[in-house]
Amino acid sequence: MRKIHVALGVSSLADSIAEYTQRLSAQPQVIVPDQYALWRTDAVNFSIRQVPAGEAPGLRHLGWEDDAASAFSEARDCNGIVWEEFGPEQQMQEILGLWPHAQIKR
Numbered sequence: 001m002r003k004i005h006v007a008l009g010v011s012s013l014a015d016s017i018a019e020y021t022q023r024l025s026a027q028p029q030v031i032v033p034d035q036y037a038l039w040r041t042d043a044v045n046f047s048i049r050q051v052p053a054g055e056a057p058g059l060r061h062l063g064w065e066d067d068a069a070s071a072f073s074e075a076r077d078c079n080g081i082v083w084e085e086f087g088p089e090q091q092m093q094e095i096l097g098l099w100p101h102a103q104i105k106r
Contacts, residue, residue, distance in 0.1 A: 004044055005063035005084060009051040013037065016048050029106070030092075032099040040065075040088070065091065 010016040017037050021027055024046060030038040038047045045065040051057055063074075063084030072086045072094070086094075095102055 002064055002066045002068075003042075005047070005061075005065050005086075006044060007047045007049070007060040007062070009055065009057050009060050010048045011051060011057045013048065013050045020046065020048065027105065029104065030095055031103045032095075032101070033103075036095070036099065036102070038091075038095070045091070 008016075013034055013036075017028060017031070020037075020039065024039050024041055024044070026039050026041050028037040028039050030036070034050060036047065036049050038045070040046075045063075049060065059081070061074075061082035061084055063082075063086070065088060066085055067087055069085050069087040069090065072084065072090045074082060074084050076082055092104075
């Protein structure tokens with residue numbers, strides 16, 4: 001299965017978790033307190049990351065979660081937007097590499 005991945009930088013992780021949980025009608029699958037959250041629904045792989053103070057929130061990157069992906073890849077499109085492609089396990093390995101204490105709901 002292939003689904004779109006959207007990654008945003010947010011100014012308040014707690015406020016954003018509440019809002020996007022409502023908008024996506026789903027609880028996050030991964031939460032790293034004060035840093036990161038990830039939702040996986042049937043339609044979208046959606047992540048948010050706390051931006052440092054003074055940095056503007058907004059789009060971080062786009063991409064594809066693809067069960068058939070054999071490795072993580074990243075490229076820029078003609079507009080300079082980063083697009084990633086990865087499998088679910090590759091994404092989870094990346095998350096646990098950054099945040100071994102991540103709270104994961106499977």
